[in-house]
Amino acid sequence: MTDRQAIELTRRCVRCGFCLDACPTYRLTRSETQSPRGRLRLMASVMSGEADLNADTVEAIDICLGCRACETACPSGVQYGHVVEHFRARIHESGIRARLQTDVKRGLMSAMENPGLFATALAASKRFSALLRIGTPADGSGVGSSLMPAPVASILSGTRGDATLMPDTPDDLTVGTLPAHAPAIGPRRATVCMLQGCVMRVLYHRTNVATMRVLQRAGCDVLCPSDAGCCGALDLHAGFMAEGAARARELIKSLNALSFDAFVVNSAGCGSTIRDYGHTLADDPTWAKAAAAIAARTRDVSEFLDELGIPAPMGRFDAVVTYHDACHLAHGQGVTDAPRRLLAAVPGLKLVPLRESDTCCGSAGTYNLTQPEMARRLLERKVDNIMATGASVVAMGNPGCMAWIARGLKDRGSNIRVMHVVEILDEALQAGERGS
Amino acid sequence: MQSTLRNPYRTAVEQCIRDLQAALGEDAILTRPADLLAYDGDAYPMARQTPAAVALPATTEQTAAAVRLCARYGIPFVPRGAGTGLSGGATPLPDSVVISTARMNRIIATDIPNRRALVEAGCTNISISDAVAAYGLHYAPDPSSQGVCTIGGNIAENAGGPHTLKYGVTVNHVTGLTLVRPSGDVVRLGGMAEEPSGYDLVGLTVGSEGTFGIVTEAIVKLTPVPAAVRTLLAVFDTVEACTRAVVKVLASGVIPCALEMIDRTILMAIEDAFHFGFPREAGAVLTVETDGPEHGIDDEAAIVRHACMDEGAREVRLAADASDRARLWIARKKGVGTAGRLASSIVTQDGAIPRSKLPEVLAAVSECAQRHGIRVCNIFHAGDGNLHPCVLYDQSDADEAERVHAFNEEVLALCVAAGGTITGEHGVGIEKREAMRLMFSEADLRWMHRIRDVFDPTGLCNPGKLLPPVESLRSLNGERSNGLPPSDGPCELSDHGELLPRSEDDCREAIRSALRERAPIEPRGAGLLVHLAPSCEDQPRVLSTRELRRLGPLCPADNLVTCQAGVTFGELQAAAAEHGQWVPIDPPRADEVTVGGVVAANATALLQARYGRPGDAVVAMRAISATGDTLRTGAHVVKNAAGYDLGRLLAGSHGTLAVITEVTFRTLPKPASTAELAFEHDDLEATCRFAWEIWTSHPELQYVAVSLEGVGRIAVGAGGNDRSVCWLVGTITSAARQHGLREMAASGIAERMRHDLNAMSPGAAVRIAAAPHDAYGIVGQHALSGLSVTWLVGAGVVVAGCPSEDDSQGVAGIGAVARDAAMRDAAVRWLRASSSLRRRWRIPPANVGEAALASELKRALDPCQILSPGRMTQ
Numbered sequence A: 001m002t003d004r005q006a007i008e009l010t011r012r013c014v015r016c017g018f019c020l021d022a023c024p025t026y027r028l029t030r031s032e033t034q035s036p037r038g039r040l041r042l043m044a045s046v047m048s049g050e051a052d053l054n055a056d057t058v059e060a061i062d063i064c065l066g067c068r069a070c071e072t073a074c075p076s077g078v079q080y081g082h083v084v085e086h087f088r089a090r091i092h093e094s095g096i097r098a099r100l101q102t103d104v105k106r107g108l109m110s111a112m113e114n115p116g117l118f119a120t121a122l123a124a125s126k127r128f129s130a131l132l133r134i135g136t137p138a139d140g141s142g143v144g145s146s147l148m149p150a151p152v153a154s155i156l157s158g159t160r161g162d163a164t165l166m167p168d169t170p171d172d173l174t175v176g177t178l179p180a181h182a183p184a185i186g187p188r189r190a191t192v193c194m195l196q197g198c199v200m201r202v203l204y205h206r207t208n209v210a211t212m213r214v215l216q217r218a219g220c221d222v223l224c225p226s227d228a229g230c231c232g233a234l235d236l237h238a239g240f241m242a243e244g245a246a247r248a249r250e251l252i253k254s255l256n257a258l259s260f261d262a263f264v265v266n267s268a269g270c271g272s273t274i275r276d277y278g279h280t281l282a283d284d285p286t287w288a289k290a291a292a293a294i295a296a297r298t299r300d301v302s303e304f305l306d307e308l309g310i311p312a313p314m315g316r317f318d319a320v321v322t323y324h325d326a327c328h329l330a331h332g333q334g335v336t337d338a339p340r341r342l343l344a345a346v347p348g349l350k351l352v353p354l355r356e357s358d359t360c361c362g363s364a365g366t367y368n369l370t371q372p373e374m375a376r377r378l379l380e381r382k383v384d385n386i387m388a389t390g391a392s393v394v395a396m397g398n399p400g401c402m403a404w405i406a407r408g409l410k411d412r413g414s415n416i417r418v419m420h421v422v423e424i425l426d427e428a429l430q431a432g433e434r435g436s
Numbered sequence B: 001m002q003s004t005l006r007n008p009y010r011t012a013v014e015q016c017i018r019d020l021q022a023a024l025g026e027d028a029i030l031t032r033p034a035d036l037l038a039y040d041g042d043a044y045p046m047a048r049q050t051p052a053a054v055a056l057p058a059t060t061e062q063t064a065a066a067v068r069l070c071a072r073y074g075i076p077f078v079p080r081g082a083g084t085g086l087s088g089g090a091t092p093l094p095d096s097v098v099i100s101t102a103r104m105n106r107i108i109a110t111d112i113p114n115r116r117a118l119v120e121a122g123c124t125n126i127s128i129s130d131a132v133a134a135y136g137l138h139y140a141p142d143p144s145s146q147g148v149c150t151i152g153g154n155i156a157e158n159a160g161g162p163h164t165l166k167y168g169v170t171v172n173h174v175t176g177l178t179l180v181r182p183s184g185d186v187v188r189l190g191g192m193a194e195e196p197s198g199y200d201l202v203g204l205t206v207g208s209e210g211t212f213g214i215v216t217e218a219i220v221k222l223t224p225v226p227a228a229v230r231t232l233l234a235v236f237d238t239v240e241a242c243t244r245a246v247v248k249v250l251a252s253g254v255i256p257c258a259l260e261m262i263d264r265t266i267l268m269a270i271e272d273a274f275h276f277g278f279p280r281e282a283g284a285v286l287t288v289e290t291d292g293p294e295h296g297i298d299d300e301a302a303i304v305r306h307a308c309m310d311e312g313a314r315e316v317r318l319a320a321d322a323s324d325r326a327r328l329w330i331a332r333k334k335g336v337g338t339a340g341r342l343a344s345s346i347v348t349q350d351g352a353i354p355r356s357k358l359p360e361v362l363a364a365v366s367e368c369a370q371r372h373g374i375r376v377c378n379i380f381h382a383g384d385g386n387l388h389p390c391v392l393y394d395q396s397d398a399d400e401a402e403r404v405h406a407f408n409e410e411v412l413a414l415c416v417a418a419g420g421t422i423t424g425e426h427g428v429g430i431e432k433r434e435a436m437r438l439m440f441s442e443a444d445l446r447w448m449h450r451i452r453d454v455f456d457p458t459g460l461c462n463p464g465k466l467l468p469p470v471e472s473l474r475s476l477n478g479e480r481s482n483g484l485p486p487s488d489g490p491c492e493l494s495d496h497g498e499l500l501p502r503s504e505d506d507c508r509e510a511i512r513s514a515l516r517e518r519a520p521i522e523p524r525g526a527g528l529l530v531h532l533a534p535s536c537e538d539q540p541r542v543l544s545t546r547e548l549r550r551l552g553p554l555c556p557a558d559n560l561v562t563c564q565a566g567v568t569f570g571e572l573q574a575a576a577a578e579h580g581q582w583v584p585i586d587p588p589r590a591d592e593v594t595v596g597g598v599v600a601a602n603a604t605a606l607l608q609a610r611y612g613r614p615g616d617a618v619v620a621m622r623a624i625s626a627t628g629d630t631l632r633t634g635a636h637v638v639k640n641a642a643g644y645d646l647g648r649l650l651a652g653s654h655g656t657l658a659v660i661t662e663v664t665f666r667t668l669p670k671p672a673s674t675a676e677l678a679f680e681h682d683d684l685e686a687t688c689r690f691a692w693e694i695w696t697s698h699p700e701l702q703y704v705a706v707s708l709e710g711v712g713r714i715a716v717g718a719g720g721n722d723r724s725v726c727w728l729v730g731t732i733t734s735a736a737r738q739h740g741l742r743e744m745a746a747s748g749i750a751e752r753m754r755h756d757l758n759a760m761s762p763g764a765a766v767r768i769a770a771a772p773h774d775a776y777g778i779v780g781q782h783a784l785s786g787l788s789v790t791w792l793v794g795a796g797v798v799v800a801g802c803p804s805e806d807d808s809q810g811v812a813g814i815g816a817v818a819r820d821a822a823m824r825d826a827a828v829r830w831l832r833a834s835s836s837l838r839r840r841w842r843i844p845p846a847n848v849g850e851a852a853l854a855s856e857l858k859r860a861l862d863p864c865q866i867l868s869p870g871r872m873t874q
Helices: A003-010 A026-027 A036-047 A056-060 A069-073 A082-094 A099-113 A113-133 A148-158 A199-203 A205-217 A234-240 A239-257 A268-274 A290-295 A301-307 A339-342 A374-389 A399-411 A421-434 B008-024 B033-037 B060-073 B125-135 B151-158 B203-205 B241-252 B264-274 B296-312 B322-333 B335-341 B355-374 B398-419 B442-455 B503-516 B569-578 B595-600 B646-650 B683-699 B722-738 B749-757 B771-781 B807-823 B837-840 B848-861
Strands: A188-193 A221-223 A262-265 A299-302 A318-323 A351-352 A393-395 A417-420 B053-055 B077-080 B096-099 B107-111 B116-120 B174-180 B188-191 B214-221 B230-236 B259-261 B285-294 B314-319 B345-348 B375-380 B389-393 B519-526 B541-544 B553-557 B560-564 B618-625 B630-634 B659-667 B673-681 B701-709 B712-720 B742-744 B764-769 B788-792 B798-803 B826-833
Touching: A003 A036, A003 A082, A026 A374, A036 A056, A036 A082, A036 B033, A036 B375, A056 A082, A056 A301, A056 B033, A069 A082, A069 B033, A069 B569, A082 A234, A082 A239, A099 A113, A099 A234, A099 A239, A113 A199, A188 A205, A199 A399, A199 B053, A205 A221, A205 A262, A205 A301, A205 A417, A205 A421, A234 A268, A239 A268, A239 A290, A262 A268, A262 A290, A262 A301, A268 A299, A268 A399, A268 B314, A268 B618, A290 A299, A301 A339, A318 A339, A318 A374, A339 A351, A339 A421, A339 B618, A374 A399, A393 A399, A393 A421, A399 A417, A417 A421, B008 B053, B008 B060, B008 B096, B033 B053, B060 B077, B060 B096, B060 B174, B060 B214, B077 B151, B107 B125, B116 B125, B125 B151, B151 B214, B174 B203, B174 B683, B188 B203, B188 B848, B203 B848, B230 B241, B230 B296, B230 B322, B241 B259, B241 B285, B241 B296, B259 B264, B259 B322, B259 B442, B264 B285, B264 B322, B264 B335, B264 B375, B285 B296, B285 B322, B296 B314, B296 B722, B314 B826, B322 B335, B335 B345, B335 B375, B335 B389, B345 B398, B355 B375, B355 B389, B355 B398, B389 B749, B442 B630, B442 B646, B442 B848, B503 B519, B503 B541, B503 B618, B503 B659, B519 B659, B553 B569, B560 B569, B560 B595, B595 B659, B630 B646, B673 B683, B673 B722, B673 B749, B683 B701, B683 B712, B683 B722, B683 B771, B701 B749, B712 B749, B722 B742, B749 B788, B749 B798, B764 B807, B771 B798, B771 B807, B798 B826, B807 B826
Parallel strands: A188 A221, A188 A262, A262 A299, A318 A351, A318 A393, A393 A417, B053 B096, B077 B096, B519 B541
Antiparallel strands: B107 B116, B116 B214, B174 B188, B174 B214, B230 B285, B230 B314, B259 B285, B259 B375, B345 B389, B375 B389, B553 B560, B560 B659, B618 B630, B618 B659, B673 B712, B673 B742, B701 B712, B701 B788, B764 B798, B764 B826, B788 B798
């Protein structure tokens, strides 16, 4: 995208202000600068040469979560996410940001996008933290992993700060792999290709396994190509457009030879990115068409299952459950009813509403590492709201949210379980199989 | 741009910013260019200016500190809420400080029995409703931006919304304010009671567009969520048929709670945005909503449906369920925003016109748009006649922006020429400041300037907004100000030596000669509602407006009726009744009291609980000021936000600020069915309890009133469609029986209560205005004190009296009630008492700050103290 095109997108904004109260950072700061309307004004001014690109400008844009709640609120249809991604790319190119910060951020992302490297690095980081007793519980129990060491944290956030709160990660850090093909259980109703992802394979292999099982029981032949890697969401989200586009091309290439009805994704951040591939690769004559095609066939797993239906009998899942809307599911993909319908249909499950359910939890890709202060405030608010529901399980559809909210709940001593929607379905289906 | 010379003003600004940072903390003061850009305007696109700084105070005290610093350094400041205003009211001035209330967003307290909430100004409108939803209550005014706009902003603009057709605008729902005055002093106006104790300063401040100071807290009314709602979408081939249907629906006797029109252009944009499945091929659609008790609601929906079909609706859909209804309202409320899909800039006009002129004015607007080569779409409050032509253009195209300006001006002139106003609800702001001259004379504007100067002597509070400059504020002594030759012709005198003007000009000349002679005047109507003798030394000469007898014009299609001040209220009501309408005011002795008197004394009775005071029904007024100028205020529309609400100030001012000569009321269609009931019980407390119960459980009742005088009596009034009235009568009668109340013949009892509420019988009486449940408490406390007590349940009004001033026990009892009421934040005033009794039992003002402001206002508007001096203020 060019500046010109981006400015054109900002011109859709009629400054009605309907986005203000949807924006998590505005809600916390009540400052127009930290609202979508204010940022659009600022970005448009910089791109048209009316204002300077300086440290203040960068800071004002960095504080944006990219949650796109404003897009849901916007009656005028401003594609805020596209504008902010473009602007972030522009910030990287301008060289205004400290080189070290950009490099560490890039490095972190590369690591996360490469499951093997990520697992190793995370394990190493945990050992390092344990050695320095960073984030170790005061009683010395367990391996500490709740905080990121201050030197790395301060480089990432660009501020001199303390150790940063880290998402909750499992102790067993291995890279999970799903079989390349898993047949439908019962009559075959569809053939789907499933994304294993990058972070998912390290942190939430259990969710991938559950997803595959549920899809099988729903009558799907599940393809899971081993060479399908990262979708590039983290890069694109942060404005590393070239790297993100390269990831997108690779993923599309790996799916090219396969034939399937839908590309099913269980990570909201990845799903919303892939569904936007048409835009990402619009200027790439070789890949534009394939990108648009794959985007059109991509479905979040909850949406897909809600449409397809699950014929297998479900057992009981006796729990009070509340549902958190991952930003990139609710705002990025407009999927809000499907997961709730799926959950409400589970026998024994009581679904209770969550206040501000579609407000960002602060995870937002790598935001919790780069903007630790704001992320922590949002997490606290999210955890308050979750705990106020009285639920024993909080369900959601995105790994970033899961790890971050699990951290928040753990630190508050809560034993509320964090589960992916498909994990609940999986448990209910297994119970059904046992005949309970 | 950089100057080597130090500009002293810049230095003051910089010093002010440093002090602001020290006082409020660095985090609360924004000064970086990246920050200031975001504050360079609101949702009005045609004016942009970055301020010198933005202050985000978190408390009233911080706001006061910020304002005090601005005052000290002489820096203008601009109040701001969420910046969703459409008239540029929050547009900064160069080198000004924007003071945003956004961080003051706590709901401080809710009082469910009294149906009040105390909220900070930065609360979003919707957050108030959300906070009390569990109690079946809501905050009724619902501007389209209610999810983001702040209550402070709503108060500044007197914001409306679709449901104001039935429930009224912001001013009808705010009872108290905390105002940081431009000096930095904090004053509380009003309180928990709906009825003001003196001049309606709350009513005047609401809609003052941030020119009186910064409102930091408000007490708002909470309204029961109606038991049943029906929402219909009528589809028309043409806008014209749609507008005809609007008039038809409103003449049908049903009072819809909303009546909204959307034209084809915007309908398509809405479809693109939300994919609701609206008929893309329709010329216009009308959203009509009715609410009330479940009984009879479907009858109302059927009446609406027929009215629409009669005017050629292609189909009328009924919203099937809550989510269907929600979709219709999302479409309406986010509709204007979807226009952003059609153009890069939109500016929404806000003129309001008499409803019957909708077809011709809409046609003229469309012709005007064509002539200027401008695209316009319409999405508006058709029931209120409040147009919102939405202009689609490109602000960066200078030529087009210029044409839009020209178009806007022409449209405003069209609205005014049709008898309407330049703004129904968005306010004047910076956008329509000059257009104020279309509606108001120099004298009118001067009057408004004087009011502004009372509230803001510094001139630093949101300068440049709302009022166009006037030549000067001279002629304070009543010299000629409108070019008319001075007239010495004495006004006709009655047998009793009263001044008896026979025309408005006569009336003006009478005041001018009084000014010359410095001889005070006491304006009166029939003189029946005045029970307090003037307390000034010289007995002022009475000027009665009872000979100003012109009745009309009647505009039933617009639900308006106009008459001069001397017409009796009974005559007015009879004239309206000929067209199946009524003015919802019920003064005692209606066939004798005059319209001017009723408005000046704000004298209504039982209907006040449901329909408010006479001032709430007044849409326009003519009056002679205390400086001898003819004043006009308001317009022939039911909704108007142009300038300060002088009508509301004059209503209830007892002729101390101006002499009312002509009034225009909004009328309502007469309900299809009405019923009056009366009950009696020997146990006074049981009577009160029952009255409170039926009022709280039946919000649709017209009134519930209680009189306690040895025995307890209850009068109940119901009005509405046949089925609902029938149901109400049945329910209440059987409940009364269960509670052991005796049924009585209703005739006579209601009228007796009207008399008592206005202290028409000899003796002494005080009037207490409290929050509804507090009034219940006061009545309960004094039920057995032997006084004659009349209680208007929903309004929180209590009148306590004794038959004679010589009855020392009775007078002492009144004193006890008054003291108790004062403890409960109620406003107490003498309604009937001799000046000696008032001296003996002085009731101090409940709020000294407010009383002082009222006195200042009186001095500014009546500098020679010729209109009933001492009557309302010290």
